[in-house]
Amino acid sequence: MKLTTALLAAAGLTMGGSLLTAVGLEDPTPRAAASAGADMYEVDGLHSSVVFRVGYMGVSNFYGRFNDVSGTYQLDFDNPSQSSIDITIDTASIDTNNEGRDKHLRGPDFFSAKEFPTISFTGTSFEAVDSNTIRVTGDMNVRGTTQEVTVDIDWIGDRPDPRGGYRSGIDTTLTIARSDFGVNYGVDVGVLGDNTDIMIGITGMKK
């Protein structure tokens, strides 16, 4: 019985593997197409993530996320100056798994989402670090305040998708002092940390 189950499972995996290969879902290769980065990609919000981490009372790290992200990117590793990236996050989409806290975070004490409905990042200068990483300096706008930030963006991979499109993925982590953007709540009394790590994983669909 056990042998039969194992054989069936092996057969299923083999068939599944064949099916995946048939639609082109082999393991992605970083920058599979020679000029993949030079193409313009539109952010696939469904398969993209923006997660943040902030210290809580100096004893732990607390995580939350923004559920709606959009924008475009074009990272040309051969000609970095031809690159561009515009990412927009819907401030009201903040999600910390607690309705009350989310309401507070959307309010004037934190992001004032009605007044400032988006958080944005626009790249202004680009420099290739290696074959899969590009250093981007850009303007980040949070709560109506713009600050220049520099991030290293990794090109995760690119390949055709099962529906005839072409996808790529980029990833980055940056740290900001939220007080630089006027988001001060809880900093002075030591309840919440000032430095905030933002982890961004983006899937893009070739335009």
Next chain:
Amino acid sequence: MGLDDVRAQVALFGVAGPAAIAFVATLLAAIAFKSARKPDAKDVTARAGVGSAFGLAGAFVLANVGMDGVPERMPVAAAEWALPLVALAGVLACLDALAFTSTKRHVVRWLGRLVIIAAFVLGPMARTRQNFWEGTEAVLWIGGTVVWFLLAFAASDKTASKSSPRGHAIVAMALAGGLVPVIFGAGVTVQSQVAGAVAAAAGGIAAATLIMRKSIPPTHAMGMIVVAWVAAMLTLSWQFVAEMAWWEFGVIAAIPLLVAAVDLIPGLKGLSAFKRLAVRLGIVIAATAAVSGHHVPSMYEQLGGGGASDDPYGDYWDSL
């Protein structure tokens, strides 16, 4: 810092400190300008109004800085405008109180008020206009706000001249204290704590009048700050920026006018000063209860007073 420290800070910067500043400032000014035998006694005594003006504005600044830190930049968000605007009103109110003659005081008073109105229109309203209003709607909002300011200042003068300084301070205390839950309910929690500080400061002024009853002049200058503060609360708490309902916004905007209306109603004009104060207080309590009443139970729950709760909002606030 632990929870106890946070609560101690609220008690210090939100209640005790503001009340003490306002009490001491009002008292010292009354003593400093007490000169009943001089020919210009009336004008000199009037300058004692600087005490309540400085006390109220100083208490507001202390509460803001104590609970939200010293601002490190020019205001950007609507919520950041409350501190500089009320502080500006405080400075102008002090100039008003210190003006040398009643004629000059009148000019200084209204010039100061025009500066406050201009600061509002060019400050938080300019940003709100940018984000939410276009064309005619912007003109109507800005025009309506200017008209409200002029009416509220005139109403404030009426109330100050018709009521005792103590009565005026008690009305201001009831107004500020009564607005705490609705501001909290709008999600502007720091400013709801500051509203508590304004109430405490008004209480301090009222307490000072018990000691220096005859040396404290009508509180026109204090009213100037109260109007600017109410405007700041409305600006940063209304539906555009936070979660305040339109009817709540309207009732709060009407309170300064309703309080002054007591002296315009024929049947009430003949009442004694004490009874008119009772009517004014009744109006403030009824109006603030109307806008704040339904926020009180949830605020109580959210701040942990209700004990264990299934409401995630309650759990969150209890955890801060």
